[in-house]
Amino acid sequence: MSLSIDTITSLKEQLKMAYINAASSADFVRVLVRVNDGTAPAVADFYATGAVTTATLEVPALQDITITNTPSTFRWKQLDTASEKVVTSVSSNTISGNLVLDPATFFGTDPSAENEATGTATEEGIFGMSNKKTRVDVLIGLSGLSTGDRYVMATGYFSNVAPAVSADSPVWVSPIGLEIDGNYVAGTMA
Amino acid sequence: MRTELLTYLSANLSGTIKVSMELPFEDSGTPLYVKNARKVYLAEPESTTTQLLALLNGPDISEKQFTIKGYLTVDAKNRNADLDSALTVLANARTEASIPNSFRKEFDYTTTIDGSTMIYEFEYRYNNIA
Numbered sequence: 001m002s003l004s005i006d007t008i009t010s011l012k013e014q015l016k017m018a019y020i021n022a023a024s025s026a027d028f029v030r031v032l033v034r035v036n037d038g039t040a041p042a043v044a045d046f047y048a049t050g051a052v053t054t055a056t057l058e059v060p061a062l063q064d065i066t067i068t069n070t071p072s073t074f075r076w077k078q079l080d081t082a083s084e085k086v087v088t089s090v091s092s093n094t095i096s097g098n099l100v101l102d103p104a105t106f107f108g109t110d111p112s113a114e115n116e117a118t119g120t121a122t123e124e125g126i127f128g129m130s131n132k133k134t135r136v137d138v139l140i141g142l143s144g145l146s147t148g149d150r151y152v153m154a155t156g157y158f159s160n161v162a163p164a165v166s167a168d169s170p171v172w173v174s175p176i177g178l179e180i181d182g183n184y185v186a187g188t189m190a
Numbered sequence: 191m192r193t194e195l196l197t198y199l200s201a202n203l204s205g206t207i208k209v210s211m212e213l214p215f216e217d218s219g220t221p222l223y224v225k226n227a228r229k230v231y232l233a234e235p236e237s238t239t240t241q242l243l244a245l246l247n248g249p250d251i252s253e254k255q256f257t258i259k260g261y262l263t264v265d266a267k268n269r270n271a272d273l274d275s276a277l278t279v280l281a282n283a284r285t286e287a288s289i290p291n292s293f294r295k296e297f298d299y300t301t302t303i304d305g306s307t308m309i310y311e312f313e314y315r316y317n318n319i320a
Contacts, residue, residue: 028247062246170293
């Protein structure tokens with residue numbers, strides 16, 4: 001079988017791979033968190049008209065971030081096959097990462113909000129929301145939040161917050177986790 | 191940084207070995223620390239900035255290392271009686287001098303014999319968040 005030049009060119013275009021750039025300042029990963037209001041989150045809750053909305057906390061100084069989706073599996077053996085059979089069932093979804101502590105965002109702008117019935121994400125800070133077991137919405141812009149950028153959105157709870165410093169470490173760092181309640185929502189910024 | 195070290199050294203080097211406030215420049219081709227034995231000279235700080243922590247969403251956190259070189263020449267034939275205590279003061283200056291915000295403070299020295307003199311070349315290193 002022979003292919004025309006046009007067909008080969010078309011196939012090459014289809015196979016061309018794109019990358020999600022996270023290295024330049026316009027493409028930095030952005031993690032936005034806000035207190036869940038009892039409804040499913042929308043992008044506009046976090047980011048509207050080119051700016052982070054009021055009461056939304058932008059997590060700064062991230063060292064790394066991992067979005068994990070791990071379906072559970074059910075395996076069984078059958079007499080008529082040589083290998084195990086498997087189906088996937090419900091997923092366990094978590095987001096994890098590490099950050100350098102920034103006092104305003106980690107402890108919040110209003111420490112007393114931690115003890116109030118309600119407080120915004122910026123008031124409570126990451127530590128406050130973890131301590132209060134606040135249900136939060138999170139929006140992760142994989143390469144910024146410009147039109148066409150990919151995002152992942154979810155609702156969950158902070159976990160695994162463990163700020164630490166050592167004798168030879170000049171700054172406090174902490175792992176952070178988010179235990180996700182339900183599915184992720186992935187999309188493209190409008 | 192150099193000022194703080196000089197303040198500490200001038201207050202604590204009280205024997206035959208003293209500290210000079212001058213920079214270790216050369217006079218007629220001879221470094222001052224060779225010309226004026228038993229005087230500690232400190233050079234101006236040099237600095238290098240390197241990445242300490244890479245961040246995903248902002249400027250990296252950098253560390254700045256300041257290096258201050260120092261010199262002391264002594265008689266190699268007739269060892270100063272208070273040389274050991276002077277070297278202890280030089281070493282203690284690493285932590286005792288009032289230099290804030292350094293998360294790592296290091297000091298070391300090497301010696302070379304040049305004719306009848308022994309030259310101590312020492313170095314203070316301070317690491318700060320840039």
